[in-house]
Amino acid sequence: MEKQPRETSIQTPSPPGESLEQQMKLSPLEFSFSRQLEVFLTVVLPITLTVEECQAATEAMVGEYPILATRLDRTRSTFTKGRREKAGRSGIFQATTADGDLEELVPSQVPSPAFYDPQLLEALFQSNLSKHDGQRALSIRTVHLRDACVLRFIVQHALADAGGVHWIAETYCAFLSGTHHHHHPTVRPDFLLKPEVIQAGAEMAADGLHPIAARYSQGFRVSWASFLAAYLRQRFWALCPTSARRVRKMLFVPQSCIDDWMVQAQSQGVQVTEHDLLMAFVYQGAHTGLIFTLNIQSHLASVKGALTNPWINVPVEPVATTNLVQTAAHVRRTIQQAREPACVAQIIGQHVPVRNTPAVPKGYGSRTPRVALTSWSHLPWYDLEVKGTKPAWVVGDTQLSQLLTRMGVRMDDGLTTCQARSFAGDGRRRSGYWVQGRVSDGIWTRMMNGLTQGAGEGEATLDAVVVKAL
Numbered sequence: 001m002e003k004q005p006r007e008t009s010i011q012t013p014s015p016p017g018e019s020l021e022q023q024m025k026l027s028p029l030e031f032s033f034s035r036q037l038e039v040f041l042t043v044v045l046p047i048t049l050t051v052e053e054c055q056a057a058t059e060a061m062v063g064e065y066p067i068l069a070t071r072l073d074r075t076r077s078t079f080t081k082g083r084r085e086k087a088g089r090s091g092i093f094q095a096t097t098a099d100g101d102l103e104e105l106v107p108s109q110v111p112s113p114a115f116y117d118p119q120l121l122e123a124l125f126q127s128n129l130s131k132h133d134g135q136r137a138l139s140i141r142t143v144h145l146r147d148a149c150v151l152r153f154i155v156q157h158a159l160a161d162a163g164g165v166h167w168i169a170e171t172y173c174a175f176l177s178g179t180h181h182h183h184h185p186t187v188r189p190d191f192l193l194k195p196e197v198i199q200a201g202a203e204m205a206a207d208g209l210h211p212i213a214a215r216y217s218q219g220f221r222v223s224w225a226s227f228l229a230a231y232l233r234q235r236f237w238a239l240c241p242t243s244a245r246r247v248r249k250m251l252f253v254p255q256s257c258i259d260d261w262m263v264q265a266q267s268q269g270v271q272v273t274e275h276d277l278l279m280a281f282v283y284q285g286a287h288t289g290l291i292f293t294l295n296i297q298s299h300l301a302s303v304k305g306a307l308t309n310p311w312i313n314v315p316v317e318p319v320a321t322t323n324l325v326q327t328a329a330h331v332r333r334t335i336q337q338a339r340e341p342a343c344v345a346q347i348i349g350q351h352v353p354v355r356n357t358p359a360v361p362k363g364y365g366s367r368t369p370r371v372a373l374t375s376w377s378h379l380p381w382y383d384l385e386v387k388g389t390k391p392a393w394v395v396g397d398t399q400l401s402q403l404l405t406r407m408g409v410r411m412d413d414g415l416t417t418c419q420a421r422s423f424a425g426d427g428r429r430r431s432g433y434w435v436q437g438r439v440s441d442g443i444w445t446r447m448m449n450g451l452t453q454g455a456g457e458g459e460a461t462l463d464a465v466v467v468k469a470l
Contacts, residue, residue, distance in 0.1 A: 020066055020067060020070075020081070022188070022190065023067045023079070023187055023188040023307075024067065024070055024078055024079035024080065024081075025078060025079075025188075025190075026077060026078060026079075026158055027191035027308075027309065028191065028348060028351040028352045028354065029191070029309050029310075029311070029312070029348070029351055030157075030158045030309050031077065031351065031354045031355060032220075032222075032351045032354045032359040033157075033313075033359055034157040034158045034161075034309050035072065035076040035077070035156075035157070035158040035401075036076070036157075036358065036400060036401050036404065037156075037157035037158075037398055037399065037400060037401065037411075038134075038154055038155065038156055038157060038398070038399050038400070038401055038402070039153075039154070039155045039156075039157050039160070039161070039162065039165050039396070039397075039398055040152065040153070040154055040395075040396065040397045040398070040399060041152070041153045041155075041165050041166075041169055041394070041395075041396050041397075042121060042150065042151070042152045042393075042394070042395045042396075043150070043151045043152075043153075043169060043381075043384060043391050043393075043394050044102070044105065044106055044121075044148060044149075044150050044151075044391055044392050044393035044394070045148060045149045045150070045151065045386055045389055045391055045392070046102050046147065046148050046389060046392045047148065047149060047386060047387060047389040048144070048146075048147060048148070048149060049142070049144065049149040049176065049386070050144070051095040051097070051142070051144060053176060054093070054095055054140070054142045054149070054151075054176070055093055055095065056175075057172055057175035057176045058092060058093040058140050058172070059093075060175050060180075061168075061171055061172055061175050062092060062138070064182065064184075065171075065187065066081075067079070067137065067159070067187055067188065067307065068092075068137055068138045068168070069081075069092065069137070069138075070137045071133070071135045071136045071137055072135045072137070072156055072158060073135075074135075075356050076135075076158065076401070077355065077356055079137060079158075079159070092136060092138060092139055092140060093139075093140050093141075093142075094132075094139075094140075094141050094142075095141070095142040095143070095144065096142075096143055096144070097143075097144040097145075098124070098143055098144070098145060099145075099146065100145045100146065101145060101146055101147050101148070102145065102147050102148040102392060105120075105121065105124070105145070105148070105150070105393075106121075106392055106393040112252065112254035112256065112432070113251065113252050113253060113254055113257070113448065113451040113452065114251075114252045115249050115250065115251055115252075115444070115448070116249070116250040116251075116252065116434075117249065117250075118248060118249070118250050118395060118397070118436060119248070121150075121393075121395060124143055124150060125141055125143065125152060131402065132154050132402070134401055134402025134403055135156075136156070137155070137156050137159045138153070138154070138155055138156075138159070138168065139153075139154040140152070140153055140154075140172070141154070148392070151169075151172070153165060153168055153169055153172070155168060157309070157398065158309070159188075159307055160306075160307040160308060160309065161308070161309045161310075161311060162374070162376045162379060162396065163308075163379060164306060164307040164308060164309075165396070166379045166380075166381065167306045167307065168307075169384055170384060173384050173385060173386045176386045176387070177385070177386050177387050177388075185305075185306050186303050186304070186305045186306065187305055187306050187307050188305050188306075188307050188308060189302040189303055189305045189308070190302055191300070191302060191308075191310075192300060192301040192302045193299060193300060193301060193344070193345060193348060194299060194300065194301045194341075195301070196341060197299045197341040197344055197345050198345055200340075200341035200342040200345060201341065201342050201344070201345025201346045201348075201349060202345070203342070204342040204346070205346065209346055210337075210340065210342050210343040210346050211317075211337070212314060212315070212334070212337055212338050212343050212347075213342075213343050213346035213347050213350070215315045215317065216312075216313065216314070216315055216347050216350065217350055218362065219291070219313075219315050219361060219362050220359050220360060220361050220362055221359070221360050221362055222353070222354055222357050222358070222359045222360075223357060223358075223360070224357060224358065226358075226360040226362075227358045227360050229365075230360050230361075230364040230365040231365065231407070231408075231409055232365070233364075233365030233366050234364070234365030234408075234409060234410065234412060235365075235408055235409075245440065245441070246369075246410065246412045246413065246438040246439055246440055247438065247439070247440070247441055247444065248436075248437065248438045249436065249437075249444055250395075250434050250435070250436035251434070251435045251436070251444065251447055251448065251451075252420065252432055252433075252434055253278065253281070253432050253433045253434070253435060253451060254431070254432040254451075255431055255432040255433075256432075257432070257451055258274050258277060258278065258432065258433070261277040261281075261324060261325065261328075262274065262277065264324070264325050265277065265325045265328065265329075268325050270325050270326070270328070270329045271332075272325070272328040272329055272331075272332050273332070275375060275377055275417070276328040276329075276331050276332050276335075277324065277325075277328045278377075278417055278433055278435075279292060279328070279331045279373060279375075279417075280324050280325075280327035280328035280330075280331055281324060281447065281450060282371065282373055282415060282417075282435060282447070283316065283327055283331065284322070284324065284327060284446070284450065285443050285444075285446040285447035285450060286369060286370075286371040286439070286443055287369075287442075287443070287446065288368050288369055288370060288371075289315070289316065289318065289370050289371070290315075290316045290370075290371050290372075290373060291313050291314065291315050291316065291361075291370065291371070291372040291373070292313070292314055292316065292331075292372070292373045292374070292375070293311045293312070293313055293314070293372075293373070293374045293375070294311060294312055294313075294314045294335065294338050294339070295310055295311050296310050296311060296312055296339075296344050297310040298339075299339075299341060299344045299345075312338070312344065312347050312348070313372065314334060314335070314338040316330070316331060316334050317330075317334065364412070364413075365412070369412075369413045369439060369440055369443065370413055371413050371414075371415055371439060371443070372413060372414050372415070373415050373416075373417065374398065374414070374415070374416050374417070375416075375417045376396050376416055376417065376418040377417050377418055377419050377433060379418075381394040381396070381418065381419070382394060382419075382421050382422070391421070392421070393421070394418070394421070395436070396416060396418055397416065397436065397437075398411060398414060398416065399411045410438060411437075411438055412438050412439075413437075413438070413439055414437045414438060415435055415436065415437035415439060416435075416436055416437055417433055417434070417435050418433065418434050418436070419432075419433055419434075420432045420433060420434050435447070
Protein backbone atom coordinates (compact mmCIF):
# COMPACT_ATOMS: atom_id res chain seq x y z
CA MET A 1 0.00 0.00 0.00
CA GLU A 2 1.35 3.36 -0.98
CA LYS A 3 0.75 6.23 1.43
CA GLN A 4 1.17 9.86 0.55
CA PRO A 5 0.15 11.93 3.57
CA ARG A 6 -0.62 15.58 3.04
CA GLU A 7 -1.22 18.15 5.76
CA THR A 8 -2.08 21.80 5.59
CA SER A 9 -2.67 24.62 8.01
CA ILE A 10 -5.34 27.18 7.23
CA GLN A 11 -5.39 30.86 8.18
CA THR A 12 -8.67 32.68 7.72
CA PRO A 13 -9.85 36.27 8.00
CA SER A 14 -13.08 37.09 9.79
CA PRO A 15 -15.71 38.25 7.27
CA PRO A 16 -18.27 40.93 8.11
CA GLY A 17 -21.65 39.90 9.50
CA GLU A 18 -22.44 37.86 12.60
CA SER A 19 -19.87 38.43 15.36
CA LEU A 20 -17.29 35.64 15.60
CA GLU A 21 -16.94 36.34 19.33
CA GLN A 22 -20.67 35.69 19.74
CA GLN A 23 -20.41 32.41 17.82
CA MET A 24 -17.58 31.18 20.04
CA LYS A 25 -19.68 31.22 23.24
CA LEU A 26 -21.14 27.97 24.61
CA SER A 27 -24.78 27.56 25.61
CA PRO A 28 -25.82 25.96 28.94
CA LEU A 29 -26.49 22.66 27.16
CA GLU A 30 -23.10 22.73 25.46
CA PHE A 31 -21.40 23.35 28.82
CA SER A 32 -22.91 20.20 30.31
CA PHE A 33 -22.40 17.22 27.99
CA SER A 34 -21.58 18.37 24.46
CA ARG A 35 -18.16 19.85 25.22
CA GLN A 36 -16.82 16.42 26.22
CA LEU A 37 -17.95 14.83 22.94
CA GLU A 38 -16.89 14.73 19.29
CA VAL A 39 -19.06 13.89 16.29
CA PHE A 40 -17.59 11.75 13.49
CA LEU A 41 -19.10 11.55 10.02
CA THR A 42 -17.62 9.34 7.29
CA VAL A 43 -18.90 9.66 3.72
CA VAL A 44 -17.81 7.20 1.02
CA LEU A 45 -18.16 8.71 -2.46
CA PRO A 46 -17.89 6.51 -5.59
CA ILE A 47 -15.98 9.23 -7.40
CA THR A 48 -12.30 10.12 -7.73
CA LEU A 49 -11.22 13.45 -6.28
CA THR A 50 -7.73 14.87 -6.07
CA VAL A 51 -6.06 15.88 -2.83
CA GLU A 52 -5.75 19.41 -4.21
CA GLU A 53 -9.51 19.63 -4.81
CA CYS A 54 -10.30 18.58 -1.26
CA GLN A 55 -7.68 20.92 0.19
CA ALA A 56 -9.01 23.86 -1.82
CA ALA A 57 -12.58 23.13 -0.71
CA THR A 58 -11.45 23.05 2.92
CA GLU A 59 -9.64 26.38 2.63
CA ALA A 60 -12.60 28.00 0.89
CA MET A 61 -15.13 26.75 3.46
CA VAL A 62 -13.26 27.83 6.58
CA GLY A 63 -12.41 31.10 4.84
CA GLU A 64 -16.10 31.85 4.49
CA TYR A 65 -17.07 30.48 7.93
CA PRO A 66 -14.22 31.35 10.37
CA ILE A 67 -15.95 29.63 13.31
CA LEU A 68 -14.85 26.35 11.69
CA ALA A 69 -11.19 27.36 12.15
CA THR A 70 -11.51 27.96 15.91
CA ARG A 71 -10.60 25.57 18.71
CA LEU A 72 -11.81 24.82 22.23
CA ASP A 73 -9.65 26.23 25.00
CA ARG A 74 -7.92 23.99 27.56
CA THR A 75 -10.98 23.93 29.84
CA ARG A 76 -13.29 23.27 26.87
CA SER A 77 -15.48 26.17 28.01
CA THR A 78 -15.25 28.45 24.95
CA PHE A 79 -13.95 28.51 21.40
CA THR A 80 -10.89 30.61 20.66
CA LYS A 81 -9.38 31.87 17.43
CA GLY A 82 -6.94 29.40 15.92
CA ARG A 83 -3.33 30.42 16.36
CA ARG A 84 -1.06 30.75 13.35
CA GLU A 85 0.71 27.50 12.64
CA LYS A 86 3.16 26.10 10.19
CA ALA A 87 1.98 23.29 7.97
CA GLY A 88 1.97 20.13 10.05
CA ARG A 89 -0.05 17.32 11.56
CA SER A 90 -2.14 19.71 13.64
CA GLY A 91 -3.76 21.20 10.54
CA ILE A 92 -7.46 21.13 9.78
CA PHE A 93 -6.97 19.08 6.61
CA GLN A 94 -5.06 15.86 6.07
CA ALA A 95 -5.16 13.52 3.10
CA THR A 96 -3.62 10.28 1.93
CA THR A 97 -3.86 7.94 -1.04
CA ALA A 98 -4.25 4.18 -0.69
CA ASP A 99 -4.42 1.20 -3.02
CA GLY A 100 -7.88 -0.28 -2.99
CA ASP A 101 -11.32 -0.21 -4.55
CA LEU A 102 -14.79 0.71 -3.37
CA GLU A 103 -16.06 -2.87 -3.48
CA GLU A 104 -13.40 -3.87 -0.95
CA LEU A 105 -14.65 -1.26 1.50
CA VAL A 106 -18.44 -1.31 1.52
CA PRO A 107 -20.99 -3.99 0.58
CA SER A 108 -23.12 -3.56 -2.52
CA GLN A 109 -26.09 -5.09 -0.70
CA VAL A 110 -27.02 -5.62 2.94
CA PRO A 111 -28.39 -8.95 4.19
CA SER A 112 -31.52 -8.70 6.33
CA PRO A 113 -30.81 -8.38 9.20
CA ALA A 114 -27.04 -8.21 9.62
CA PHE A 115 -24.13 -6.97 11.69
CA TYR A 116 -21.39 -4.82 10.22
CA ASP A 117 -18.08 -4.14 11.92
CA PRO A 118 -17.43 -0.36 11.73
CA GLN A 119 -13.80 -0.96 12.65
CA LEU A 120 -13.24 -2.09 9.06
CA LEU A 121 -13.77 1.47 7.92
CA GLU A 122 -12.06 2.93 10.98
CA ALA A 123 -8.85 1.07 10.16
CA LEU A 124 -8.61 2.97 6.90
CA PHE A 125 -7.96 6.20 8.82
CA GLN A 126 -6.02 4.80 11.75
CA SER A 127 -3.37 3.18 9.56
CA ASN A 128 -2.88 6.03 7.09
CA LEU A 129 -3.39 9.31 8.97
CA SER A 130 -2.29 10.84 12.25
CA LYS A 131 -4.76 11.57 15.02
CA HIS A 132 -6.70 14.79 14.78
CA ASP A 133 -6.26 17.77 17.09
CA GLY A 134 -8.68 17.08 19.93
CA GLN A 135 -9.44 20.77 20.49
CA ARG A 136 -9.96 21.90 16.91
CA ALA A 137 -13.58 22.76 16.06
CA LEU A 138 -13.36 20.95 12.73
CA SER A 139 -10.96 18.42 11.26
CA ILE A 140 -11.27 16.98 7.75
CA ARG A 141 -9.57 13.78 6.64
CA THR A 142 -9.71 12.30 3.13
CA VAL A 143 -8.54 8.93 1.80
CA HIS A 144 -8.23 8.69 -1.97
CA LEU A 145 -8.77 5.23 -3.47
CA ARG A 146 -8.52 4.09 -7.07
CA ASP A 147 -12.25 4.55 -7.72
CA ALA A 148 -13.56 6.38 -4.65
CA CYS A 149 -12.89 9.08 -2.10
CA VAL A 150 -13.63 8.71 1.62
CA LEU A 151 -14.35 11.94 3.50
CA ARG A 152 -14.27 12.17 7.27
CA PHE A 153 -15.52 15.17 9.25
CA ILE A 154 -14.62 15.38 12.96
CA VAL A 155 -16.59 18.12 14.72
CA GLN A 156 -16.50 19.16 18.36
CA HIS A 157 -20.01 18.46 19.66
CA ALA A 158 -19.88 21.78 21.51
CA LEU A 159 -19.96 23.40 18.07
CA ALA A 160 -22.87 21.49 16.57
CA ASP A 161 -25.11 18.44 16.70
CA ALA A 162 -25.75 16.01 13.83
CA GLY A 163 -27.79 18.65 11.99
CA GLY A 164 -24.82 21.00 12.07
CA VAL A 165 -22.48 18.25 10.89
CA HIS A 166 -24.84 17.62 7.97
CA TRP A 167 -24.70 21.35 7.13
CA ILE A 168 -20.88 21.23 7.20
CA ALA A 169 -20.81 18.15 4.94
CA GLU A 170 -23.38 19.65 2.57
CA THR A 171 -21.45 22.92 2.37
CA TYR A 172 -18.18 21.09 1.78
CA CYS A 173 -19.75 19.04 -1.02
CA ALA A 174 -21.01 22.25 -2.62
CA PHE A 175 -17.49 23.71 -2.56
CA LEU A 176 -16.14 20.50 -4.12
CA SER A 177 -18.80 20.72 -6.84
CA GLY A 178 -18.28 24.42 -7.46
CA THR A 179 -21.96 25.11 -6.69
CA HIS A 180 -21.66 26.94 -3.36
CA HIS A 181 -23.51 30.25 -3.22
CA HIS A 182 -21.72 32.84 -1.10
CA HIS A 183 -24.08 33.83 1.67
CA HIS A 184 -23.88 34.07 5.43
CA PRO A 185 -26.75 32.35 7.25
CA THR A 186 -27.20 32.67 10.98
CA VAL A 187 -24.49 30.34 12.23
CA ARG A 188 -24.59 30.27 16.04
CA PRO A 189 -27.25 32.55 17.53
CA ASP A 190 -27.57 33.14 21.27
CA PHE A 191 -29.41 30.36 23.11
CA LEU A 192 -32.68 31.96 24.29
CA LEU A 193 -35.88 30.27 25.44
CA LYS A 194 -39.22 31.78 24.48
CA PRO A 195 -40.73 33.92 27.28
CA GLU A 196 -43.80 31.69 27.50
CA VAL A 197 -41.56 28.64 27.97
CA ILE A 198 -39.71 30.31 30.85
CA GLN A 199 -43.00 31.37 32.40
CA ALA A 200 -44.46 27.86 32.18
CA GLY A 201 -41.41 26.44 33.95
CA ALA A 202 -41.60 29.05 36.71
CA GLU A 203 -45.32 28.48 37.28
CA MET A 204 -44.92 24.72 37.61
CA ALA A 205 -41.88 25.16 39.88
CA ALA A 206 -44.23 26.43 42.59
CA ASP A 207 -45.78 22.94 42.70
CA GLY A 208 -42.53 21.06 42.10
CA LEU A 209 -40.67 19.64 39.14
CA HIS A 210 -42.29 18.29 36.01
CA PRO A 211 -42.24 14.44 36.29
CA ILE A 212 -39.73 14.07 33.42
CA ALA A 213 -37.59 16.93 34.72
CA ALA A 214 -37.57 15.22 38.13
CA ARG A 215 -36.36 11.93 36.64
CA TYR A 216 -33.81 13.89 34.62
CA SER A 217 -32.41 15.58 37.75
CA GLN A 218 -31.76 12.15 39.26
CA GLY A 219 -29.95 10.96 36.14
CA PHE A 220 -26.70 12.97 36.25
CA ARG A 221 -24.21 14.44 38.69
CA VAL A 222 -22.00 17.52 38.36
CA SER A 223 -18.75 16.74 40.19
CA TRP A 224 -15.18 15.64 39.62
CA ALA A 225 -15.66 12.79 42.12
CA SER A 226 -18.49 11.34 40.00
CA PHE A 227 -16.33 11.67 36.91
CA LEU A 228 -13.42 9.81 38.53
CA ALA A 229 -15.74 7.09 39.86
CA ALA A 230 -17.26 6.59 36.40
CA TYR A 231 -13.78 6.32 34.87
CA LEU A 232 -12.64 3.70 37.38
CA ARG A 233 -15.84 1.67 37.00
CA GLN A 234 -15.56 1.63 33.23
CA ARG A 235 -11.89 0.58 33.28
CA PHE A 236 -12.72 -2.24 35.71
CA TRP A 237 -15.50 -3.74 33.59
CA ALA A 238 -13.48 -3.28 30.39
CA LEU A 239 -10.76 -5.52 31.85
CA CYS A 240 -13.13 -8.20 33.13
CA PRO A 241 -14.07 -11.04 30.74
CA THR A 242 -17.82 -10.68 31.36
CA SER A 243 -20.93 -9.96 29.33
CA ALA A 244 -20.80 -6.42 30.72
CA ARG A 245 -17.98 -5.53 28.31
CA ARG A 246 -19.19 -3.10 25.65
CA VAL A 247 -18.67 -3.85 21.96
CA ARG A 248 -19.00 -1.48 19.03
CA LYS A 249 -21.15 -2.81 16.19
CA MET A 250 -23.69 -1.78 13.57
CA LEU A 251 -26.99 -3.66 13.25
CA PHE A 252 -29.15 -3.41 10.14
CA VAL A 253 -32.91 -3.30 10.80
CA PRO A 254 -34.66 -4.00 7.47
CA GLN A 255 -37.65 -1.93 6.40
CA SER A 256 -39.72 -5.13 6.18
CA CYS A 257 -39.48 -5.45 10.00
CA ILE A 258 -40.52 -1.83 10.48
CA ASP A 259 -43.46 -2.33 8.10
CA ASP A 260 -44.60 -5.44 10.00
CA TRP A 261 -44.48 -3.53 13.29
CA MET A 262 -46.45 -0.67 11.77
CA VAL A 263 -49.16 -3.09 10.54
CA GLN A 264 -49.41 -4.45 14.09
CA ALA A 265 -49.74 -0.92 15.50
CA GLN A 266 -52.48 -0.02 13.03
CA SER A 267 -54.37 -3.24 13.81
CA GLN A 268 -54.28 -2.30 17.51
CA GLY A 269 -55.41 1.27 16.80
CA VAL A 270 -52.13 2.74 18.11
CA GLN A 271 -50.75 5.85 16.39
CA VAL A 272 -46.97 5.83 16.42
CA THR A 273 -44.19 6.71 13.98
CA GLU A 274 -41.64 4.38 12.43
CA HIS A 275 -38.98 5.77 14.70
CA ASP A 276 -41.19 5.26 17.78
CA LEU A 277 -41.23 1.58 16.86
CA LEU A 278 -37.48 1.56 16.32
CA MET A 279 -36.94 3.21 19.72
CA ALA A 280 -39.24 0.64 21.33
CA PHE A 281 -37.18 -2.10 19.70
CA VAL A 282 -33.98 -0.63 21.20
CA TYR A 283 -35.73 -0.15 24.57
CA GLN A 284 -36.62 -3.85 24.72
CA GLY A 285 -33.09 -4.81 23.73
CA ALA A 286 -31.55 -2.49 26.32
CA HIS A 287 -33.68 -4.18 28.97
CA THR A 288 -32.63 -1.78 31.76
CA GLY A 289 -33.88 1.62 30.59
CA LEU A 290 -33.49 4.16 27.82
CA ILE A 291 -32.64 7.84 27.40
CA PHE A 292 -33.19 9.62 24.09
CA THR A 293 -32.34 13.05 22.69
CA LEU A 294 -35.15 15.45 21.81
CA ASN A 295 -34.89 18.53 19.61
CA ILE A 296 -36.25 21.68 21.30
CA GLN A 297 -35.71 24.24 18.52
CA SER A 298 -39.43 25.11 18.54
CA HIS A 299 -39.07 26.27 22.18
CA LEU A 300 -36.29 28.75 21.41
CA ALA A 301 -36.77 32.45 20.76
CA SER A 302 -33.52 32.59 18.79
CA VAL A 303 -33.62 31.81 15.09
CA LYS A 304 -32.48 28.43 13.87
CA GLY A 305 -28.72 28.39 13.38
CA ALA A 306 -26.56 26.23 11.16
CA LEU A 307 -24.27 25.15 14.03
CA THR A 308 -26.17 24.70 17.30
CA ASN A 309 -27.15 22.10 19.90
CA PRO A 310 -30.90 22.57 20.53
CA TRP A 311 -31.55 19.23 22.25
CA ILE A 312 -32.12 17.72 25.66
CA ASN A 313 -31.86 14.18 27.03
CA VAL A 314 -35.16 12.58 28.01
CA PRO A 315 -35.31 9.53 30.32
CA VAL A 316 -38.04 6.99 29.55
CA GLU A 317 -39.98 5.80 32.57
CA PRO A 318 -39.87 1.99 32.94
CA VAL A 319 -42.89 0.26 31.44
CA ALA A 320 -44.11 -3.22 32.39
CA THR A 321 -44.90 -4.71 28.99
CA THR A 322 -43.15 -6.91 26.46
CA ASN A 323 -45.45 -5.80 23.64
CA LEU A 324 -43.44 -3.78 21.11
CA VAL A 325 -46.40 -1.68 19.97
CA GLN A 326 -47.42 -0.78 23.53
CA THR A 327 -43.80 0.12 24.30
CA ALA A 328 -43.78 2.37 21.22
CA ALA A 329 -46.99 4.04 22.45
CA HIS A 330 -45.28 4.65 25.81
CA VAL A 331 -42.33 6.22 23.99
CA ARG A 332 -44.70 8.46 22.01
CA ARG A 333 -46.40 9.66 25.23
CA THR A 334 -42.99 10.39 26.74
CA ILE A 335 -42.03 12.51 23.71
CA GLN A 336 -45.27 14.48 23.95
CA GLN A 337 -44.81 15.09 27.68
CA ALA A 338 -41.17 16.10 27.24
CA ARG A 339 -42.22 18.75 24.70
CA GLU A 340 -44.35 20.53 27.28
CA PRO A 341 -42.87 24.02 27.84
CA ALA A 342 -42.58 23.57 31.60
CA CYS A 343 -40.56 20.37 31.16
CA VAL A 344 -38.14 21.98 28.68
CA ALA A 345 -37.64 25.07 30.85
CA GLN A 346 -36.95 23.05 33.99
CA ILE A 347 -34.46 20.74 32.28
CA ILE A 348 -32.60 23.71 30.79
CA GLY A 349 -32.60 25.34 34.23
CA GLN A 350 -30.70 22.37 35.64
CA HIS A 351 -27.84 23.04 33.19
CA VAL A 352 -27.43 26.78 33.83
CA PRO A 353 -25.14 26.37 36.92
CA VAL A 354 -22.77 23.98 35.09
CA ARG A 355 -19.43 25.52 34.13
CA ASN A 356 -16.00 23.86 34.35
CA THR A 357 -17.08 20.90 36.51
CA PRO A 358 -18.02 17.91 34.33
CA ALA A 359 -21.59 16.60 34.18
CA VAL A 360 -21.64 12.80 34.36
CA PRO A 361 -24.62 10.49 33.76
CA LYS A 362 -25.47 8.67 36.98
CA GLY A 363 -24.19 5.11 36.95
CA TYR A 364 -21.99 5.65 33.89
CA GLY A 365 -19.39 2.93 33.63
CA SER A 366 -21.35 0.46 35.76
CA ARG A 367 -22.14 -3.11 34.79
CA THR A 368 -25.83 -2.30 34.33
CA PRO A 369 -26.28 -0.41 31.04
CA ARG A 370 -28.40 2.68 30.65
CA VAL A 371 -28.62 3.16 26.93
CA ALA A 372 -28.76 6.66 25.42
CA LEU A 373 -30.26 6.81 21.92
CA THR A 374 -29.68 9.59 19.38
CA SER A 375 -31.53 9.75 16.07
CA TRP A 376 -29.84 10.85 12.85
CA SER A 377 -32.68 9.31 10.85
CA HIS A 378 -34.33 12.62 9.96
CA LEU A 379 -31.27 13.90 8.08
CA PRO A 380 -30.87 13.20 4.32
CA TRP A 381 -27.33 11.84 4.42
CA TYR A 382 -27.64 10.04 1.10
CA ASP A 383 -28.77 13.23 -0.63
CA LEU A 384 -25.30 14.71 -0.21
CA GLU A 385 -23.88 15.21 -3.67
CA VAL A 386 -20.49 15.92 -5.25
CA LYS A 387 -20.48 16.61 -8.99
CA GLY A 388 -23.74 14.71 -9.44
CA THR A 389 -22.55 11.68 -7.41
CA LYS A 390 -24.21 10.62 -4.15
CA PRO A 391 -22.64 8.57 -1.34
CA ALA A 392 -22.35 4.80 -1.48
CA TRP A 393 -22.01 4.62 2.32
CA VAL A 394 -22.42 6.99 5.27
CA VAL A 395 -21.46 6.25 8.88
CA GLY A 396 -21.98 8.62 11.80
CA ASP A 397 -20.83 8.27 15.37
CA THR A 398 -20.42 10.21 18.62
CA GLN A 399 -17.31 9.66 20.72
CA LEU A 400 -15.77 11.13 23.84
CA SER A 401 -13.14 13.83 23.46
CA GLN A 402 -9.68 12.73 22.41
CA LEU A 403 -8.24 13.48 25.85
CA LEU A 404 -10.73 11.14 27.54
CA THR A 405 -10.23 8.53 24.84
CA ARG A 406 -6.46 8.56 25.42
CA MET A 407 -7.17 7.99 29.12
CA GLY A 408 -9.02 4.81 28.15
CA VAL A 409 -12.57 6.14 28.63
CA ARG A 410 -15.05 5.10 25.93
CA MET A 411 -18.48 6.27 24.79
CA ASP A 412 -20.32 3.30 26.28
CA ASP A 413 -24.06 2.66 26.16
CA GLY A 414 -24.58 5.14 23.33
CA LEU A 415 -26.54 4.17 20.20
CA THR A 416 -27.29 6.15 17.04
CA THR A 417 -30.01 5.40 14.48
CA CYS A 418 -29.62 6.38 10.84
CA GLN A 419 -31.49 5.55 7.66
CA ALA A 420 -29.78 3.10 5.32
CA ARG A 421 -29.11 3.65 1.64
CA SER A 422 -31.80 2.51 -0.75
CA PHE A 423 -30.69 -0.44 -2.85
CA ALA A 424 -30.47 -0.32 -6.63
CA GLY A 425 -33.89 -0.75 -8.21
CA ASP A 426 -35.79 0.33 -5.09
CA GLY A 427 -36.04 3.98 -6.12
CA ARG A 428 -36.70 6.22 -3.15
CA ARG A 429 -38.04 3.43 -0.94
CA ARG A 430 -36.16 3.09 2.32
CA SER A 431 -34.22 -0.11 2.80
CA GLY A 432 -34.20 0.16 6.58
CA TYR A 433 -32.21 1.62 9.46
CA TRP A 434 -28.79 1.18 10.99
CA VAL A 435 -28.43 1.05 14.77
CA GLN A 436 -24.82 1.50 15.80
CA GLY A 437 -22.77 2.23 18.89
CA ARG A 438 -21.08 0.58 21.91
CA VAL A 439 -23.28 -1.63 24.08
CA SER A 440 -22.88 -5.04 25.69
CA ASP A 441 -23.00 -8.24 23.65
CA GLY A 442 -26.16 -9.17 25.52
CA ILE A 443 -27.98 -6.15 24.10
CA TRP A 444 -26.76 -6.84 20.56
CA THR A 445 -27.89 -10.47 20.90
CA ARG A 446 -31.35 -9.52 22.18
CA MET A 447 -31.85 -7.05 19.34
CA MET A 448 -30.74 -9.56 16.70
CA ASN A 449 -33.02 -12.22 18.20
CA GLY A 450 -35.87 -9.73 18.12
CA LEU A 451 -35.39 -9.36 14.37
CA THR A 452 -34.89 -13.03 13.50
CA GLN A 453 -37.33 -14.66 15.91
CA GLY A 454 -40.00 -16.47 13.98
CA ALA A 455 -38.39 -15.60 10.65
CA GLY A 456 -36.29 -18.73 10.42
CA GLU A 457 -33.16 -16.68 9.74
CA GLY A 458 -29.73 -17.10 11.22
CA GLU A 459 -27.47 -14.30 12.36
CA ALA A 460 -25.77 -12.61 9.39
CA THR A 461 -22.65 -10.56 9.31
CA LEU A 462 -21.15 -8.27 6.71
CA ASP A 463 -17.61 -9.16 7.75
CA ALA A 464 -17.54 -11.76 4.97
CA VAL A 465 -18.98 -9.32 2.44
CA VAL A 466 -16.46 -6.61 3.17
CA VAL A 467 -13.38 -8.68 2.45
CA LYS A 468 -10.81 -6.46 4.09
CA ALA A 469 -9.99 -3.02 5.37
CA LEU A 470 -7.65 -1.16 3.04
